[in-house]
Amino acid sequence: IPNSVMIGFVNALAILIFLTQLKHIFGISIATYAFTIITLLIIYLLPQVFTRIPAPLIAIILLTITAILTGADVKTVGDLGDIKRTLPHFLIPDVPFTFETLKIIFPYSLSMAIVGLVESLLTARIVDNATDSFSNKNRESSGQGVANLITGFFGAMGGCAMIGQSVINVRSGATTRLSTFTAGVFLMILILVFGEWVIQIPMPILAGIMVMVSVGTFNWKSFNFIKNAPRTDAVVMLLTVAIVLATDNLALGVVAGVIVSALCFATKISNITVKRSDSADTIYYSISGQIFFVSIDALMNQLDFDVTNKTIYLDFKNAHLWDDSAVNAIDTLIEQFNKKHNTVYLQHLNKDSHKIISALSDINKKHLI
Structure with a gap:
């Protein structure tokens, strides 16, 4: 909690x-x-x-x-x-x-x-x-x-x-x-x-x-907490108090606080950074961040799906795939690139990411290097 x-x-x-x-x-x-x-x-x-x-x-x-x-x-x-x-x-x-x-x-x-x-x-x-x-x-x-x-x-x-x-x-x-x-x-x-x-x-x-x-x-230090803590944490604390007082139900306040806190946390870690470098017929994407259902749009929006006849390397050295939504996103982007006659390779997947890809994805293993 x-x-x-x-x-x-x-x-x-x-x-x-x-x-x-x-x-x-x-x-x-x-x-x-x-x-x-x-x-x-x-x-x-x-x-x-x-x-x-x-x-x-x-x-x-x-x-x-x-x-x-x-x-x-x-x-x-x-x-x-x-x-x-x-x-x-x-x-x-x-x-x-x-x-x-x-x-x-x-x-x-x-x-x-x-x-x-x-x-x-x-x-x-x-x-x-x-x-x-x-x-x-x-x-x-x-x-x-x-x-x-x-x-x-x-x-x-x-x-x-x-x-x-x-x-x-x-x-x-x-x-x-x-x-x-x-x-x-x-x-x-x-x-x-x-x-x-x-x-x-x-x-x-x-x-x-x-x-x-x-x-x-009463936690009297909470006034300093509201002033100095990240805004989302302060909002979660105040929301928990407000719901409890409005409903006289401590459980509702706790559950709502946990849910809102989880959503705020998911939003905080959903930032994805994609760096691109080109050379001849090759495009190299270096991806950094946590890839899960919240961050998929941020990843897709930074990839160029209009390129044709290219060899594309997606480097996941600084990234981690967390759920089936992330795997589905990888399948989708490979499919989109393939439609334009590109060849896609996934690089440096960590052990857990490689495991979830192997278990849930239908992509050919030749794409994994």
Whole structure:
């Protein structure tokens, strides 16, 4: 996935996280504004003098106690829904296992898989940079896939590595995988044992923490990226963000960004240079560049098909044939030259180009020298 698409994905994700928190902050009560501001102050100022306990955890504990004791007019976790204080159990979904069912769920599962994979790979890269380590991305992705297959039979939602949570984890001092396992175990304890307390946590506290996550997730260097990067890369990044925000679909933004980036790349490398030199009855063409479906017209437009009774050498020393469209173009140009009683020879084809010509072309081997 191009880096410009990754930057766009991260920025769009940060903006979506931020926008989803606004409904928990604005238009509710004065106390909601106060709790949000105090949460942000604790998160950003406390680490400057005390780091033994993560600042977000301190904010949650202190402000939740404050809200309970003062009866502050704020919405709580319990206002959003009930927390079932039970362990999940094994369950096979009661749906018909037919092709019709697959057609219904496939678009959603594909979208979730794309988003989950991209976010997991981005998270792995961010954590690698933060911890000065290197992770096996294939192993991480496979582990996520196996976990999703298993947990699906216990009623779990699809999951993936999370940028915001991982950033908080690392900034709070986590250095090994044990921190992730601990987070899962602690979450289970909170639900099963302290569920009655969890539902009393004020939403503005969690909203303030997520605002901090969105600010930390956003790639602030992307403004310099827009200014200094090639124009096509900047457009791809902005397009990815725009599509995600317009559709609320991270997968669509990623897919569109990859496609546009691929088209831009194809355009960049489609420049073909043809140098011609003549001597007596011989014409020598030196061809440089990548020959594939995008660059064929550029190649054809630089050849003179009006010459007659000539020996023509096409030198591919500095060129590469990539696809069947390139082979078809070679067949076409040889045919066009032959119609004017010319003799054509292909020179210095590299190993891969020679292989694809031999496999897909009908030209006589005598043309290859």
